[in-house]
Amino acid sequence: MKTKLSDCLRPLLLGALLFTGTVTADVRPLDRVVAIVDNDVIMHSQLQQRLNEVQQTIAKRGAALPPEHVLSQQVLERLIIENIQLQIGERSGIRIGDEELNGAMASIAQRNGMSLAQFQAALARDGLSYEEARDQVRREMIISRVRQRRVAERIQVTDQEVQNFLASDLGKLQLSEEFHLANILIPLPDGSSSETIQAAERQAREVHRQLRQGADFAQLAITRSASETALEGGDMGWRKAAQLPAPFDSMISSLRPGDITEPLRAPGGFIILKLLDKRGGGTLVREEVHVRHILIKPSEIRSLDESRRLAERLHQRLQAGEDFATLAKRFSEDPGSALNGGDLNWIDPNALVPEFRAVMANTPAGQLSKPFQSPFGWHVLEVLGRRATDSSAQFREQQALTALRNRKYDEELQTWLRQIRDEAYVEVKL
Known part of the structure; x- marks a missing residue:
């Protein structure tokens, strides 16, 4: 597992002099500021830590190391750009809560085929604490969110650009x-x-x-x-x-x-x-299902068990012949479909939560499901029909749009990074 854990904002108090009574402790080398960036600073210890990581990465590749003073300048510039983006995130009110961060850490561990405990042990073997890892992931998430707000929203791709790309030799080759x-x-x-x-x-x-x-x-x-x-x-x-x-x-x-x-x-x-x-290419056939449902949500005045019993009573009334749309308008608590008699129209099963998708897949057309639970509450659904839809053209247009947006994003990102670097107050003291 390859993990970069540069700690560009962690305050280090390496220059403190410790006294016990009249006995002076060993004097440790003072940390020092190597760059002032707007309202923050970059410390020599941060630069040294990132420099060590970069040198180790280059060595593992078997490549020759450039002179240290050249590499230090490059690493410092990277830290400056990161610091500017983190400050933009702070001024914009971008926060990564503990719950979201915990989910990200669990996802990283899962992608590496590990449990969270195994992931923590692997970090420790690399000489990295779990808290340092969390801090680095939090910063990377903030930077990613800043870029999405400041860069992605500036990108526009027209319908004509999509059609031109699809008709080009490059587009035909890529798609x-x-x-x-x-x-x-x-x-x-x-x-x-x-x-x-x-x-x-x-x-x-x-x-x-x-x-x-x-x-x-x-x-x-x-x-x-x-x-x-x-x-x-x-x-x-x-x-x-x-x-x-x-x-x-x-x-x-x-x-x-x-x-x-x-x-x-x-x-x-x-x-x-x-x-x-x-x-890729060719015909993309996608199944769509016409489905309607009634959703009963638990609340402060109705427990989950009471919600289940209400769903069961509604299921009995539907089996007795009462009109689905009428009951949905009266009882369903899905704001997107209740007024339409619970009708979700033709929908891609992949757009639905797994619990709903599984029950829908096992319900024949024209029949009711038994009451079942999802993260939203208790449901009763009815499958009205199934069809295969050829979405090849739509899929290819979406691929072309994504390719063009990615190309423009890379170009726009470099322009934006140069812009924020030029506009920031940076004083290098290396």
Whole structure:
């Protein structure tokens, strides 16, 4: 796990002289200010700590270290920029509460495959305290939020820019379909005789026959293929169609994951491809569900158990034939749907909380669910219909919008960082 824990705001009192009676303790070196940044300062101890971290990172990469005075200037400049952003965050009232910070720490631990206790132990092994880690994560969250407010809101992408990007060669390349492929190669030396070619083709067709009968592709690749990826089970990774030799480039998009091609002659021999997976481009079919519900929320005057009993009574009334919309308008406490008779219209299941999504998935069209609980309270739902929606064009436009925003964000961020650096009062005392 790679963790950067620069502590650019932690006050260090390394210059204190300690006295006990008339006996003077050891004198420790005084910390000193290396830069004044608006209303704050950067201490030499902070610079040294970050400098050590950067030097360790460069050394781990096996790269040569630049002269220390050059590296110190670069690190100090980074600390100055961070300090300016933190002060902007403080003036803007950006705060990261303990509950939000605890959630972020738990998420970091989970992404690294650890429990929170294991994460704390890993930090300790690296000589870092958990409190230092929390402090650094808090600062990084503040800086991220400052950038979102000050930079992201300045970015505008027009519909025309999106369409131009989709029509460009760069856009087509970035958004085209990708294929996760594996291959088996039966080799043919240059200048092979007709007999050698026929023998190689027979061998390739025998391998293909075994695959069609259920043989494991990866095992056959290891034992029969001459490809450089044979020992990886033939796994070629992700490729775009334009990266494949003819005729595979034109036929690959028609395959479904799990399909294999016939043995085809290509430079180097006969090749069999297997499509492991595909992503991007093409048709994106998304299921949508037409659903309505009644939500009963617990409150100060109604306990969770009382909410459940009310949901059960409403379920009985619906089963007895009472009108769903009428009961929803009267009892449902979902402000977004109650006035519409509980109707959520056509909705993407992924937009719903897991508890609601699971019950909805197991409820046939035209039927009621039993009362169930979600983080919002107790529900009764009715599935009115299901449909498959082709959202390929919408998805590609969203991809193009994201790509353009990311490109503009990088450009705008650098401009903004230069601007705030120029506008800040900075006095370097290094």
